[in-house]
Amino acid sequence: MKILVIRFSSMGDIIYTTPVVRCLKTQLPNAEIHFLTKPAFKYIYDNNPYLDKLLLLKSELSETIAEIRAEGYDYIIDLHNNLRTAIIKLRTGIKSSSYKKQPVRKWLSLKLRLKLVEPVHLVERYLKAVKFLGVTNDGKPIDYYVKAQHDLKKLLPATHQDDYIAFVIGATHFTKRMPNDKIISICRKIERPIILLGGEDVKANGNEIASAIGGNIYNACGMTTLDESVFLVSKASKVLGFDTGLTHIAEAFNNPIGSIWGGTVPELLGVQPYMVKDAEVIGVELSCRPCSKFGLEKCPLGHFKCMKDIPDDVVAGFANRH
Structure with missing residues (x-):
């Protein structure tokens, strides 16, 4: 099984995708896990032992789509869920599962000062997108690996x-x-x-x-x-x-x-x-x-x-x- 996880930005949002990648890799040990993000956020997944390959968004979306097609993924896990990822999913035709952003509830919560969004952590919201694969939360923190042992x-x-x-x-x-x-x-x-x-x-x-x-x-x-x-x-x-x-x-x-x-x-x-x-x-x-x-x-x-x-x-x- 070959799975592509997508999140383009920002730093904090990408940090919170690391438990998803870890849970996919440890709970589906035979799966190959790839991640697609912007070049500016490459450092977040440097040295991450749970990731098999890091893909970086090209300047032309068509080039990224061609790269995705060439990899032959079984599933796309879309943790960004915007217009660009919608185009990727449409043009590749790969089975996908997406993070639900709840934009209307968030907008109403902000404008009307109402608590319409469940106080559920973003990691938990992301993990709902991989539930169909039988993947569950392992209860561990996010992952980040310092690149060098500084003095x-x-x-x-x-x-x-x-x-x-x-x-x-x-x-x-x-x-x-x-x-x-x-x-x-x-x-x-x-x-x-x-x-x-x-x-x-x-x-x-x-x-x-x-x-x-x-x-x-x-x-x-x-x-x-x-x-x-x-x-x-x-x-x-x-x-x-x-x-x-x-x-x-x-x-x-x-x-x-x-x-x-x-x-x-x-x-x-x-x-x-x-x-x-x-x-x-x-x-x-x-x-x-x-x-x-x-x-x-x-x-x-x-x-x-x-x-x-x-x-x-x-x-x-x-x-x-x-």
């Missing part, structure tokens, strides 16, 4: 190499990020050394936070590769982070995670920490929250209470707890 001594100062908090301060959209002054206020109450993680886009933010706090913080934003950042997260005593890819990747290592949410909510997307033994979802209940499904460039009402009203002691208390 903490080369990445961090001596004061921050042991029992540190990894604080992921980056996120794609403004309403997913906490303002600098709020992060500073929280970090002042954290007793462990803190490593700030994020891309070049939040390097200046990290510098401002580190300058305000002093020696307890090391700003690694824009200073490490993604693989190095994942390695640092894997070695952290605890992880604090917003709704962003690196925070979700951290779940693979089963370290305690404080998952901080602003304008978005985990239950709508089904992306709360998965199979993590010590996880806390941190956010405040507001009549205006959620304001969007994926995040916005500014608070629609201008007050940004969803982040500003989160009690400092809740976040710092999680970080300090032994």
Whole structure:
């Protein structure tokens, strides 16, 4: 049996496909499992022992369709379910099973502030697409494999190499990020050394936070590769982070995670920490929250209470707890 699993984007959504691939491979041991995604997300499946082959989306969809036809798959498991995957399924004629997105329910939940979407994790929603093959949830975390064994001594100062908090301060959209002054206020109450993680886009933010706090913080934003950042997260005593890819990747290592949410909510997307033994979802209940499904460039009402009203002691208390 030969099976193709498809998910094109984004980082977090693809991370949550890894249990599906693992369950397919371990529960159907004679099956050959392939995965199709965009080239930008190739790294998520690098070194994954449960995947037999990784296919990358071509610039022309017709080229990808030709490649799929040439492989001779028995089934397509469509975990994206958009126009492009619909065309692939139609033109290849391969038997398929698809993830149900529930777009109308999600839209109504967002616009009417109603809880019309079951609070079921995205992994569970994905796994429904392979139920027909007799595949079930194995109850294990997501998979992510660090590409190299990095040296903490080369990445961090001596004061921050042991029992540190990894604080992921980056996120794609403004309403997913906490303002600098709020992060500073929280970090002042954290007793462990803190490593700030994020891309070049939040390097200046990290510098401002580190300058305000002093020696307890090391700003690694824009200073490490993604693989190095994942390695640092894997070695952290605890992880604090917003709704962003690196925070979700951290779940693979089963370290305690404080998952901080602003304008978005985990239950709508089904992306709360998965199979993590010590996880806390941190956010405040507001009549205006959620304001969007994926995040916005500014608070629609201008007050940004969803982040500003989160009690400092809740976040710092999680970080300090032994």
